[in-house]
Amino acid sequence: MPILLLTFLTLVVLASVFLPSVWRQHRRNRIQQQPFPASWRQILKRRMPYFRALPADLQLQLKKLIQVFVVEKQFVGCAGLVVTDEMKVTIAAQACLLLLNKPLHYYPKLQQILIYPGAFVVPAKQADAAGVVSESTQVHLGQSWQSGQIVLSWVDTLQSAAICNDGHNLVIHEFAHQLDQLKGLATGAPLLSNKAAYQEWSQVLSFEFEQLQRQLALGVPTLFDAYAATNPAEFFAVISEVFFEQAELFATQHPALYQQLKSFYALDPLSWQHTHPVLS
Structure with a gap:
């Protein structure tokens, strides 16, 4: 292949890889340079007391x-629900807590947020010991799909935002799954950043996960909801809720685990919740 043609093809490939990223960042910069809408500030003030606890x-x-986030993600109302700015901003504010101090990261796989008025029913299949598959339905408040969608109950999203120190937050939970x-x-x-970080993460979280299962089996009260003992994925999502909402209890009772989340999220909620307590 002639050198000039090879060089041209190489430039075309490089442009196809880097130009979309450059253009995307340019568009994001333009969006962020726009004034934050006054009506959105009122939504944060009315719906998200956690926002007031954050440092400036x-x-x-x-x-x-x-x-x-509001521009890039598609919000879809389900079961007759009409999507409003209040819904978009309330969801985005909680979801973006997990993105603080993470430049250029906006849940790249996520395309749609489906919003139901309340709990929603989904079909489920289950096989018994003999391999016989039975069909049923399950009620959910939220789901995170690997295919690029999150599903949320709006009434539970509102409650999660309003009661922000009980260790339960539907949006944080589902977006931690993302x-x-x-x-x-x-x-x-x-x-995570490197192999050593994975080794430490695995060691600490495996110990804490197994300890939680033992405590629940013995009927010992725990900081984390029993749902966290379902599997490691649910454990991570549940402890993320507690990390943001009950940092002092978390850091006191599970210091090694708190340090792992502090490192992963590049945040220390304990530092600002001491100064500006989260109000419900």
Whole structure:
């Protein structure tokens, strides 16, 4: 192949890889340079008391993340629900808590957020010991799909935002699953910086997960919801809820586990919740 043709093809390939990324970042910069809408500030004030607990620099960062998130993600109303800015901003504000201090990261696989008025029913299949498959239905408040969709109950999304110190947050839970699913199937081990980080993560989380299962079997009260003991993926999602909403209890009772999440999220909610307590 002539050198000039090879060079041209190489440039075409490089352009196809890098130009979309450059253009996407340029578009995001333009979005973030726009003033944050006054009506959106009122939504944050009315619906998300957690926002007031954040330091000023994180408040500003969160608003910029919300602006991009609302533009880039498609919000779809289900069961007759009409999507409003209030829904978009309330969901985006909670989802983007997990993106603070993570530049250029907006849940790249996520395309749609499906919103139901309340709990929704999904079909389920289950095989018994003999291999016989039976069909049933299950009621859910939220789901995160590897195919690029999250499903949320709006009434439970509102409650999660309003009661922000009980260790339960539907949006944080489902979006933690999205972080876990960036590498494929949710396993409770999201993308980390290096091999050593994975080794430490596995050691700490495996110990804590097994300890939780033992405590529940003995009837010992635990900080984490029993659902966390379902599997490692649910464990990661549940402890993420508690990390953001009950940092002091978390850090006191599970210091090694708290340090792992502090490192992964590049945040320390304990530092600002001492100064500005999260109000419900």
